[in-house]
Amino acid sequence: MKHFTFQEFERSDTATRHAIDNSIPDRLKGNVAALVDNVLDPLRRAWGKPLAVTSGYRCPELNRVVGGSRTSHHMRGMAADVTTGNKTDNRRLFQLVLDLALPFTQLIDEKGFSWVHISYDPSDLRHQMLKL
Template identity: 45%
Template sequence: MKYFTMKELAKSSTADKLGIDNTPTSEASVALSNLVTHVLDPLREMYGKAITVNSGYRCPKLNASVGGAKNSQHMRGEAADITAGSREENKKLFELIRDNLPFDQLIEYNYKWIHVSYSSMHDNRSEILHLNH
């Protein structure tokens, strides 16, 4: 984990506000490390500039509090929502991931942010979704 820390992958202002302990389980920590090793660190290398993690690991209570999907990969430590600060830059991140890196799901929300997941538990689907959210 060269560019990202476990702390930033588990940080949540919602968890802080609601007093939720969002400490990753040991399984989620391994999954987060794999996400960083296979996707986020290589992406940061290619992009050459800082990338912000808006949401990484979410414990089940936090995931419910933010309205996350009931089977969200965030709860397993397999997903992160990231941004480079603008829609134009987020589109670049999306294209770098799509064209160069392994992923399970890659979702863009009108390029407001990018959701990327990676699984070591099964074959990655390389599923791409475009959502107007």
């Protein structure tokens, strides 16, 4: 985990507003590290500029409050929503994931590239691409 921290994955304005403890359980930190080491750090190196994690780990209560899927990879520390800061570059980032042939479970264009969702479950690398 060179370019990202566990704290970035725990940070949530929604959790703060609702007084939700969104600390990553020790048993899930390995999942976050695997996502970072196998997908996000290589992506960040290739991108050459910082990427912001807008949603990383979500405890079940936070996931419920934000309306996340009941089977969300976020709750297992296997997903991150990332942004470059603008939709044009987010579209390029999405393509870069494909060009680099990075392993992923899901790669999602969220709301017209407002952010990019990337999940990594090493037991399920289906390379599913979606537009939500």
